[in-house]
Amino acid sequence: MILSIVAVLVYIISYTSAAAESESLANNRRSLYREYKNQLDASLEKLPSGSTLDDEELYNDYIKQLAGYCQVSYCLNDEGGLAELKDNEFVFPDKLVPYTPINYKEKYLDSSGHTNIRYNLTKLFDNVEEPGRIITHGGGEGYMLLDHKLRTINIVFRGTREFSQWYTNLHFKPGRYRPVMNSSEYWDQINYVHKNVLQENMAQNMEHHNYFDCSLSYAHAGFTYVARGMALQVHNELFKWLQEFPDYKVLVTGHSMGGALAQLTSLDLHILGIDNLMVSFNAPSVFSHTLAAAYNNLVDQSSNSAALRVYHFYDLVPRILPYSLYRHVGVPIVTFKRELPHAHTDFRVTSNSRLHGSSHEFEPADIDETTSFLAQGIKDYLKELWRRRPEILDPFYHRHLVVFFSACNDC
Ligand SMILES: *[C@@H]1O[C@H](CO)[C@@H](O)[C@H](O)[C@H]1NC(C)=O
Ligand SMILES: *[C@@H]1O[C@H](CO)[C@@H](O)[C@H](O)[C@H]1NC(C)=O
Numbered sequence: 001m002i003l004s005i006v007a008v009l010v011y012i013i014s015y016t017s018a019a020a021e022s023e024s025l026a027n028n029r030r031s032l033y034r035e036y037k038n039q040l041d042a043s044l045e046k047l048p049s050g051s052t053l054d055d056e057e058l059y060n061d062y063i064k065q066l067a068g069y070c071q072v073s074y075c076l077n078d079e080g081g082l083a084e085l086k087d088n089e090f091v092f093p094d095k096l097v098p099y100t101p102i103n104y105k106e107k108y109l110d111s112s113g114h115t116n117i118r119y120n121l122t123k124l125f126d127n128v129e130e131p132g133r134i135i136t137h138g139g140g141e142g143y144m145l146l147d148h149k150l151r152t153i154n155i156v157f158r159g160t161r162e163f164s165q166w167y168t169n170l171h172f173k174p175g176r177y178r179p180v181m182n183s184s185e186y187w188d189q190i191n192y193v194h195k196n197v198l199q200e201n202m203a204q205n206m207e208h209h210n211y212f213d214c215s216l217s218y219a220h221a222g223f224t225y226v227a228r229g230m231a232l233q234v235h236n237e238l239f240k241w242l243q244e245f246p247d248y249k250v251l252v253t254g255h256s257m258g259g260a261l262a263q264l265t266s267l268d269l270h271i272l273g274i275d276n277l278m279v280s281f282n283a284p285s286v287f288s289h290t291l292a293a294a295y296n297n298l299v300d301q302s303s304n305s306a307a308l309r310v311y312h313f314y315d316l317v318p319r320i321l322p323y324s325l326y327r328h329v330g331v332p333i334v335t336f337k338r339e340l341p342h343a344h345t346d347f348r349v350t351s352n353s354r355l356h357g358s359s360h361e362f363e364p365a366d367i368d369e370t371t372s373f374l375a376q377g378i379k380d381y382l383k384e385l386w387r388r389r390p391e392i393l394d395p396f397y398h399r400h401l402v403v404f405f406s407a408c409n410d411c
Contacts, residue, residue, distance in 0.1 A: 029355040049312070049333055050350030059344035061150065062251070063310055063333070066279045067402035070255040073142055073158035074407050138320060140261055142254070144237050152249045153241050155234060155265060159256030159405070174325060175221030177291055179212065179271055181232045189232055192239035201273025211294035212271075220260065220286040220326060227264035227271075234265060235272075242274075249304070250276040255405050256398065257318060259283020266307065267291075270298035276328060278307040282315045285326035292327035308333055310347070315397040316385075322377060335401065342402050382395050 073317035142157040206212050254262035259280030299305045305329035311318045337346045385392050399405045
């Protein structure tokens with residue numbers, strides 16, 4: 001185990017140093033670096049305080065249920081199906097079953113006439129008239145699910161299938177956030193009876209929150225690109241369902257990179273005036289401070305919306321991006337417990353999490369410079385982590401949160 005961590009670490013360090021060809025740090029970069037370092041130090045030293053999560057219903061109906069949906073998202077296959085397709089059937093790996101909150105169990109008669117139990121992923125869609133539609137585009141994948149029992153429309157994004165990709169695929173470049181809906185090309189492709197209402201909402205929100213036309217309004221460029229590529233498909237599907245079930249709650253969720261896509265998608269929906277509940281699991285931060293403030297304002301102004309950020313304190317992913325550039329959103333719900341199962345009482349709700357970042361605003365001067373600077377910063381950070389908290393580099397924490405997130409064929 002230790003050896004594999006060292007291997008990962010060496011890999012990260014060689015990767016980041018290759019990306020970072022900067023010789024001397026300019027003054028502004030130096031102060032950015034200091035801030036980055038301070039934030040990280042602070043977040044390492046102090047465990048966030050807070051009170052125990054006492055809302056069992058919230059935990060079961062939303063956090064656990066949505067974690068289950070995220071878990072299933074790792075079973076999407078390349079043919080656009082859900083799950084590993086074995087003999088044309090969806091089979092959920094037995095090893096994951098003890099950890100899943102969703103009941104896939106069914107009895108069946110095997111070839112010798114014995115009653116057996118098997119786990120049928122299709123059960124997930126039992127109460128769905130139309131199967132969840134798979135969203136696939138340029139690196140992002142997910143599915144949508146109507147739940148007539150809880151009266152919800154669920155948008156579920158998958159993270160990277162290979163968990164190790166996390167350590168090599170970190171493109172943390174910031175890019176200006178421009179809502180994909182702010183163009184006539186977008187609206188030409190939207191079919192929805194209430195299209196005009198959405199357009200008015202958007203105009204109002206973008207004017208009212210003048211955050212958007214501002215150079216400080218940036219987001220993680222890689223995730224933004226992926227989310228944008230999926231937006232039309234997701235929105236059209238959502239509008240179709242909203243037309244039929246206008247009173248259903250819209251839930252947006254994802255684990256890891258999927259959580260990043262959930263945040264970006266949730267923001268788009270808020271700009272259109274569509275209330276939604278966003279729940280992310282061990283997700284990285286994606287919004288600049290300005291954009292995060294815009295997001296929080298939009299959530300606050302809508303009485304039927306909320307955002308929850310569920311994470312493991314020792315997971316690297318939520319803390320890898322510098323807090324001085326990217327800010328988390330959502331009410332932080334954190335656990336320190338290593339092994340599953342996780343009960344609601346294993347979580348704390350914190351409001352003063354250090355992972356929120358500082359309130360200090362600054363403009364990333366030159367994006368290429370910032371990027372190479374960050375590569376250096378992250379390299380130092382990882383070294384420091386290795387020295388002080390090597391457990392944080394253990395991907396275990398990334399995968400064990402509420403449920404066991406695992407690539408479907410990898411257990
Ligand atoms: C799985 O469940 C679905 C829906 O309940 C059912 O139609 C299908 O036949 C089941 N698959 C197997 C292999 O039993
Ligand atoms: C929205 O579109 C208008 C017109 O093309 C443009 O001037 C404005 O900058 C856009 N705003 C954002 C935030 O992209």
